[in-house]
Amino acid sequence: MPKHVETVFLDRDGVLNEKMPEGRYVTSWEEFxxxxxxxxxxxxLNRMGIRVIVVSNQRGVALGRMTNAGVEAIxxxxxxxxxxxxxxxDAFYFCPHDKEGCDCRKPKPxxxxxxxxxFPEIQTETSIFIGDSLSDIEAGRNFGMATVLILGxxxxxxxxxxEARKLADASFASLPEAVELLVP
Structure with a gap:
């Protein structure tokens, strides 16, 4: 783990909000x-001056279950x-594509x-990626960041x-626990 953390990247579903059952997607604010x-x-994290960025795969857009505007509204x-x-x-980024045909679906960069x-000042050596899946951990590792698995x-x-737990640099039950113990 970096001694000095400047940026924390977060996955969304399963880290920030309840994850829907496999094959279902958060399609509205009421489901978030x-x-x-x-x-x-x-x-x-904000009070410590750490940049917080959400990076999330939102395949439901490609499947027609929601729109880009719907994700942005959430x-x-x-x-x-x-x-x-x-x-x-500080910023939200999401991949609206299906499993193939883009460079933005995690674990791609x-x-x-x-x-x-x-944010050109971001450096991977002072960044942590916190996610709840193997593709999240692979994405962070592929990009040279420390990784944390949220077990949920x-x-x-x-x-x-x-497998994700073995690859991750650390694992915690929840985001609040990870923040408390990683960046006191």
């Missing part, structure tokens, strides 16, 4: 259920909720490259979670 303590954890409402708690996300284009509840874990 923030996890306990997430706003406070993000606020802690992010805007979440940002409003965070602001009411004295917190904020496109979302990180977009973030670096917008046992029922929601994907079959490859044990």
């Amino acid at each position: 259920k923030p996890l306990p303590g997430v706003a406070q954890a993000i606020g802690s 992010h805007a409402r979440f940002q409003d909720l965070l602001r009411a708690s004295g917190a904020h996300i 496109g979302l990180f490259l977009q973030a670096i284009r917008d 509840n046992a029922e929601g874990r994907r079959p490859e979670w044990e």
Whole structure:
């Protein structure tokens, strides 16, 4: 783990909000259920001067279950909720594509490259990627960042979670626990 953290990249579903069952997608604000303590954890990162960026695969767009504008509307409402708690996300990036045909679907680097284009001061050696899946951990590792796996509840874990746990630099039950122990 970096001694000095400047940027924390976060996956969305399963890290910030409840993950839908496999094959289902958060398609509206009403389905977006923030996890306990997430706003406070993000606020802690903000107060420490750490940049917070969300990078998320949103395959439901490619499948026609939601639109880019719908995803952006969910992010805007979440940002409003965070602001009411004295917190904020610096930027949201998402991949709206299906499993093939783009460079932005994690574990590919496109979302990180977009973030670096917008925030050229980002350095991988002072960044951490926090996610809840093997593709998240692979994405962070592929991009040279320290990685943290959020374990969440046992029922929601994907079959490859044990492999992800072995690859990750650290694992925690939740984002608030990770923030508390990683960046005190």
